[in-house]
Amino acid sequence: MKNPSVDTHLLPADSGTIGTEPLLAVDNLHVEFSTRQGVARAVNGVSYALNAGETLAVLGESGSGKSVTAQAIMGILDMPPARIPKGEIRFRGTDLLQLSExxxxxxxGQQIAMIFQDALSALNPVFTVGWQIAEMFRVHKGMSKKAAYAKAVELMDRVRIPAAKQRVNDYPHQFSGGMRQRIMIAMSIALDPEVLIADEPTTALDVTVQAQIMELLAELQRESNMGLILITHDLGVVADVADKIAVMYGGRIVENAPVHDIYSNAAHPYTKGLLESIPRVDMKGQELYAIKGLPPNLLDMPTGCAFHPRCPFRQDNCVTDVPALHEISGTRSSACHYWREVLDGTAG
Amino acid sequence: MGRYVVRRLLQAIPVLLGTTFLIFTLVYWLPGDPIQALAGDRAVDPVFRATMREMFHLDEPLVVQYGYYIQGILTGDFGTTFRGLPVSTIFEGKFQITLNLAMTALVIEAIVGIGLGLIAALRRGKAADTAILAFTLLLVSIPTLVSGFVLQLVLGLQLKTSTGIDFFPVAGTSEGWRSYLLPGIVLAGTSIAYLTRLTRTSLMETLRADYVRTAVAKGMPRRRVLGRHALRNSLIPLVTYLGADLGTLMSGAVITETIFNLNGIGRQLVDSVYLSENSVVVGIVTVLVLIFIAANLIVDLLYAVLDPRIRYE
Structure with a gap:
């Protein structure tokens, strides 16, 4: 369902890829925020690619730039204070940053849609959920109120909200957390987007509900062959659904890998730290591993490798030289001077 | 909902009793003899004085006097002035004039205040925003006494003599709704300033809300994001302010009514205080309290319309 009002020459009607061009490609993206204290460099040269039907998990702690990158893709950053001094975001080969508002x-909403972390605050409290879903059809497709509401009920059924027909006129606060996130999902997939960005979609939910929501997302993705970007800091969520992982730290990608490789053997000390800080039953009673130190201050980034003040394997050149993203194999890369040693387990 | 309204109305009874008793006591303690006030500088005949004091229960204790007053109110009788006029006759037409004035001011306030506030919020930090904030500062700094006479002179008289446009009557109520325009603007002045700033803050806060970001992410046009998604949420504090302000405007109209020669309740109140016409003073305050209570009830009911999370059982 392409919208006819988008210039078709900008968006070649190709499925999935154009030659070798992926569906969505972020290329050397930089985002900075002007603050009273100076310029905060939130994203410093991030590149990643997403194909149709693929799930990319972007992993990292708060302030790593994972959400800012996603908001730059959506074009929902407040500019100013945000600024994109460099980089490209290509969707089907067209640089979104060159398009008009x-x-x-x-x-x-139509081709790239997004789900937010806390559905209670992300849904408008003063409109019914039906109204908020139907709005997609009414504004973008010019449907009548009645037809749009029928579509809304259909979508609520699709995301498995019980008694959708009776609940279409309820308000967000009348739903449970999990149901609200389902409504958020229904709204985002309303117009069959090709890319869906889910920004920590399960963080605000309890564990059993988390699993259901992830299952629903995975199922919807299979049905419609969407590209899914899953932003999270929860390694457990990632393992089941992701195809590949990009680990972010200090506004850079520090490791790219297919999901299974990363779990069996990390190629960056930060990823290793993340994996080791997952609580494990066989380690019960022992102190939980935590990466020492604090996330970097975006206003005053460390020299060299941003992770060096916290890195257990730090060498002298880590303090001075910014590591490049070294290619390990066709699908893997690591931004660590000593990735070989980290992989072998001989580092430090 | 119905039960809620009934409960609120019942709660109004102690409020009404409390305020009337308070004002009754204050008036009772006012210096001066109301009977003497009738005669001005001349001596009062002792027999007349005794008859009057008897008739108006002036020798009874405060509480008994108050009891007589409430008894009258409950039967719809606001009492009689010392000059023998029923208080309700004095009210005739005057509440209407003050209410017209206050409503005119409220409409002007709502349109100008919310309008300027919206512009300021959307142009945050730009020249328009700074200009509007400076303007609100100017508005609160000018006393009604000054703005009233200046507007009367400039819009009422000079505009007429220089361009022939005779749109703003400067006194009285002979020109229908237009008579209330100038006094309405003057009366609304300070409130416009507060409402502008409140609107600005409220909208700026709403614009930062997650659901506004969601609306943008849904690809909604900017006009719709602002007009539908943000505006309704930012209206809630504004309704509170406007509702409470109706009472303030009604009781604060004294100077404006004097400048524009409007025969409203504000002027009557001041005159009655000077003449020690206790029954008129207490009567006016009672009605004002009633209007206050009604305005607050309407505001509370409007909440439920604007915000579905608020429900009254």
Whole structure:
């Protein structure tokens, strides 16, 4: 379902890829925020690619730039204070950053959609959930109120909200957390987007509900062959659904890998730290591992490798030289001077 | 909902009793003899004085006097002035004039205040925002006494003599709704400033809300994001302010009514205090309290309309 008002020459009607061009490609993206204290460099040259039907998990702690990158893709950063001094975000080969605001709002919600962390605050409290879902059809497709509401009920059924027909006129606060996130999902997939960005979609939910939501997302993705970007700091969530993982630290990608490789053997000390800080039953009673130190201050980034003040394997050149993203194999890369040693377990 | 309204109305009874008793006591303690006030500088005939004191229960204790007053109110009788006029006759038409004035001011306040506030919020930090904030500062700094006469002179008289446009009557109520325009603007002045700033803050806060970001992410046009998603949420504090302000405008109209020669309740209140016409003073305050209570009830009911999370059982 392409919107006719988007210039078709900008968006070649190709499925999935154009030659070798992925569905969505972020290329050397930089985002900075002007603050009273100075310029905060939130994203410093991030690149990643997503193909149709693929799930990319972007992993990292708060302030790593994972959400900012996603918001830059959506075009929902407040500019100013945000600024994108460098980089490209190509969707089907077209750099979104070159489009006008009007062109971008045609892509937002229709071709690239987003789910937010806390559905209670992300849904408007004063409108019914039906109204908020139906709005997608009414504004973007010009449907009548009645037809749009029928579509809303259909979508609520699809995300398995019980008694959708009776609940379409309820308000967000009348639903449970899990149900609210389902409504958020229904709204985001309303117009069959090609890319869905889920920004910590399960963080605000309890564990059993988390699993259901992830299952639902995975199922919807299979049905429609969407590209899914899953932003999270929860390694447990990632393992089941992701195809590949990009680990972010200090506004950079520090490791790229297919999901199974990373779990069996990390190629960056930060990833290793993350994996070791997952609580394990066989380690019961022992102190839980935690990465020492604090996340970097975006206003005053460490020299060299941003992770060096916290890195257990730090060498002298880590303090001075910014590591490049070394290619390990066709699908793996690591931004560590000593990735070989980290992989072998001989580092430090 | 119905039960809630009934409960609120019942709660109004102690409020009404408390306020009337308070004002009754204050008036009772006012210096001066109301009977003497009738005669001005001349001596009062002792027989007349005794008859009057008897008739108006002036020799009874405060509580008994108050009891007589409430008894009258309950039967719809606001009492009689010392000059023998029923208080309700004095009220005739005057509440209407003050209410017209206050409503005119409220409409002007709502349109100008919310309008300027929206512009300021959307142009945050830009020249328009700074200009509007400076303007609100100017508004609160000018006393009604000054703005009233200046507007009367400039819009009422000079505009007429220089361009022939005779749109703003400067006194009285002979020109229908237009008579209330100038006094309405003057009366609304300070409130406009507060409402502008409140609107600005409220909208700026709403614009930062997650659901506004969601609306943008849904690809909604900017006009819809602002007009539908943000505005309704930011209206809630504004309704509170406007509701409470109706009472303030009604009781604060004294100077404006004097400048524009409007025969409203504000002027009557001041005159009655000077003449020690206790029954009129207490009567006016009672009605004002009633209007206050009604305005607050309407505000509370409007909440439920604006915000579905608020429900009254």
């Amino acid at each position: 009007a062109q971008r709002s045609q892509i937002r």
